[in-house]
Amino acid sequence: MSKEFYSNGKLLLTGEYAVLDGALGLAVPTKYGQYLTVAKTSSNIMAWKSYDAKNALWFEASFEGEFLGLLNQNKQSDIWLKTAKTLQSILKVAKKLNPHFLNESQGYTIDTKLSFPRNWGLGSSSTLINNIAQWAKVDAFALLKNTMGGSGYDIACAQNNTPIFYQKQEDKPSIETVVFKPVFAPNLFFVHLNQKQNSRDAIAAYRNCLFDKDKLLETITDLTQKIAISRSLTDFEQLITTHEEILSEVLQTPTAKDRLFSDYEGSIKSLGAWGGDFILATGTTEATAYFKGKGYPTVLSYADMIK
Numbered sequence: 001m002s003k004e005f006y007s008n009g010k011l012l013l014t015g016e017y018a019v020l021d022g023a024l025g026l027a028v029p030t031k032y033g034q035y036l037t038v039a040k041t042s043s044n045i046m047a048w049k050s051y052d053a054k055n056a057l058w059f060e061a062s063f064e065g066e067f068l069g070l071l072n073q074n075k076q077s078d079i080w081l082k083t084a085k086t087l088q089s090i091l092k093v094a095k096k097l098n099p100h101f102l103n104e105s106q107g108y109t110i111d112t113k114l115s116f117p118r119n120w121g122l123g124s125s126s127t128l129i130n131n132i133a134q135w136a137k138v139d140a141f142a143l144l145k146n147t148m149g150g151s152g153y154d155i156a157c158a159q160n161n162t163p164i165f166y167q168k169q170e171d172k173p174s175i176e177t178v179v180f181k182p183v184f185a186p187n188l189f190f191v192h193l194n195q196k197q198n199s200r201d202a203i204a205a206y207r208n209c210l211f212d213k214d215k216l217l218e219t220i221t222d223l224t225q226k227i228a229i230s231r232s233l234t235d236f237e238q239l240i241t242t243h244e245e246i247l248s249e250v251l252q253t254p255t256a257k258d259r260l261f262s263d264y265e266g267s268i269k270s271l272g273a274w275g276g277d278f279i280l281a282t283g284t285t286e287a288t289a290y291f292k293g294k295g296y297p298t299v300l301s302y303a304d305m306i307k
Helices: 078-097 124-136 140-145 153-159 199-207 213-228 233-251 256-260 286-293
Strands: 002-012 025-041 045-051 057-064 107-114 164-167 174-177 188-192 268-270 278-282 299-301
Touching (some): 002 124, 002 153, 025 213, 057 078, 078 140, 107 124, 124 140, 124 153, 140 153, 188 286, 199 233, 233 268, 256 268, 278 286
Antiparallel strands (some): 025 107, 164 174, 188 299
């Protein structure tokens, strides 16, 4: 008999970078996510297979015994080895957090299945960590902290089916479900920038920036609260534009609109690590034709993307 676990993907609408230091962020779970299916076998081997959104096998590995020894590692590529060792590390940390996890002489077949393309940046790692945490019966935030790191908002999205306010705190993250159903949702679109941004590199670059941290956290928190209760598209556009300008100054990086879409009539906001993954755009249904004409064919409506 198999067990199945599921976790939501994520998008951070406000607070990117600043949420790492304690600013309030508005995050939303997506309709896309990742499944993890676990079935016991009679061997002592864990046979792991990962499938993408098109059901194509993109990774597989085998681990032996309770010490999770990696098999056949000398016959694989560097990319495969990096992925396998990252997975091995997550499993070992989960076992450390719960000594009863994987402590019997038991084999498994594990299948993971994404429902979104791997380059979309909706949380292939965070959904995996949350799924493993559910299987191992451990705290997903502790598992994240001791493996991949990050603010943890993505784990919160994995576990919630509504928009949330997320704030990182030292002992325990603050998560508050919120009602965010703007009447102008039909005027909101998510556009993929055709590349996946490395979150760790982006965080490192942010850490090297010089700015008044307390002022940034206060300003971004205030903007988050105002954006969450926006009653008109005009107000929303003004607020997200201000958010972009503030982060642009901190990061010493042009906004996505200035860099790529300077002739676009609507407003544009970066989501997550700047320079890749998705942006949020305001506009009419004609926005789809505009972005596709610019070479960005992946445009999703708010209703199609967000739970």
